[in-house]
Amino acid sequence: MNGASAKRSGGKRPSMFEVARLAGVSHQTVSRVINDSPDVSDATRAKVEAAIAQLGYRRSNSARALASNRSRTVGLIACSINFFGPINTLASIETGVRRHDMFLSVAIVPRAEFERQGFDSAARSFSEQDVDALICIAPTDKTLLSALRMSTTIPRILLTSSHGTFASDEAVALGGTGGPLAFIGIDQWSAMRDVATLLHDLGHRDALYLTGAKGWRDAVTRHMAWDHYAAKLGIASRTLDVDSWDASAAYAATTEALDGYLSSGQPVPTAIVTANDNQAAAVMRALHEHGLRIPQDVSVVGFDDIPGADNFYPPLTTVHPQFDQVGVKATGALLSLLGEGDAPEFDRTAHGMGLVPADLATRDSTGPAPSRG
Template identity: 50%
Template sequence: MFEVARLAGVSHQTVSRVINHSKDVSESTRLRVQEAIDALGYRPSNSARALASHRSRTIALVAGGTSLFGPVSSITSIEKVARSHGLFMSAMMVDENACTARGFNELCGTFLEQNVDAFIFLTPTDVMFEAACRVQVAQPRVIVTSTHGALRADEALAQGHGPGPVAMAGIDQWGAVQKVARLLVARGHRSALYLAGPPEWRDAATRLASWQAACGMLRIRTAIVHAGSWESRESYALMNHLIDERGMAGRSLPTAIVTANDNQAVGVARSLHEHGYRIPQDVSLVGFDDIPTVDNMYPPLTTVRPRFEDLGTVTMRLVLALLGQGQQVVFPETEHGVGLIPADVVQRRSLGHAVRR
């Protein structure tokens, strides 16, 4: 840095301001310093900066569910915002099915050895969420989760959490499912099958609880089928069994089928097609997540579009606020201590008016 300062004819403090993107440097000086940096091939040492500032400028990210569209979209947005603020991301992807509280704590210990400034936890399952709440770290943490599960978000925090400040954010999945139920009623549907997701996933628990509440309030007759995964092959098999079972009993299908995610809707659509049911003329179909390609299904799938990119952006803004580097985040809705990002219902041709049975 001193060599850069001598070549540019400025103080080393000015070089530091240029490197840290301070506004207190004129444009001409900034250009002169940058030319010296380029000429000397200078690169700032993050380790040295960490020693001087007591900040590593590194954010730890522990994420589950990374095989699915939603978490990947949020992670991309988180990284983009972090980079725009000169921060580094150090990420660990976790197998949410194999994760244990002990393993989670050991992973965070590895990050603590890197002197990270803050933690972001993407916690799709109950095990990951409770571990993220209770891990003993002094750094700020932001937990991305759903409002419901084995424990509600506020209940988990009330049972105790690590010493550092905590903020939580998520998608308003409860409200999104309520919108779907009201839309079905507006189209004349009074009976619907709901295909639930794996129970250990907090997204699945939130969506199911909201669906049950909406059906009670709107007087929708519902049958619920529980899946053990989000996979289309399982929903295909479950739907085949249900159609055969109802056929042998002389019972018709409900006028609508709602699935807990779009992958399940793909399997259901295949089963309906193979059994001669038309969508939406015979049965309407609604999914959740608006993953790529469902707008090109036949017919295009009505689904819920969570604002995953907005969730990632807000998550990083929460981190900056907890670090004292940004303004407080105000959410349009908060439930059980979780700041909520809206989700939109995208209406396509798979949803029609109810047919008479």
């Protein structure tokens, strides 16, 4: 191949046929190379890739759409992306979709429009774009029901938690209609089992648990899972209701609770488990202000492993959800529903949903329970 043969006039976009001619192969072979087919020899693949680079060839998504009768566009409906979990979930989905040479179109439903009409409006907009499928980040009961009841028949991937006022395997019976569905979420039950096991093994038998915002399925799932495993392992757990994900609410509630323990002479629980890392930061501040050492007097555990959690004082033990795998699994499920691949495999499935692992990051905020004579 020489530079002269690759020159083109008029600045037109090079075609697959020109790549084939320059490489001395058929256009079907070029197509197999572009689509990573294994049925191409290394030598032939190298020739085709060299021709692609020399010509500056790029695939035309519009041509692919005409050939496949698909837009190669995925619609994503998200709510409350100002929180760490949804932000990372959205980013991982965008990466996963892009890896499959598809485009992600995003609609953010404001909190005031969590009702079904907000989702139907987004669905109508996506219908006009001829999207191939929908991914819905549904953090609350209300958003999950709205996502289920949308007026659409195209495949949907619903990203949610396993429990709220109803479990995920009960959701379709509460109003699900339309096309194929798949549920995916973080394996929060296994994560809270690991938290309870760690504290139990460290000798903790008395704990305080801070809840998250009411109506949020993450908050319900984590609380249910913690209560289940704490009881199973013999940890007496008291609940501190905090109807918020924010640090300020957790700080106020923890300060009041600590004031109550210390003024009455009651022992402070030896461990505090929180529904997210923002709450954990507030708890740690309150403990420091009350002269309680972490972890010598009280161990603290968070959830989410937000950036900087390893630089809290002391570094925070917390749950690290594999958000990057949410995008991988969601994209795999989407392609499967579109008939373009096998359904993704999950390490664990429960309550009708595929579950993505969440690992426990053990750091210095947890230690052996103090002895009490």
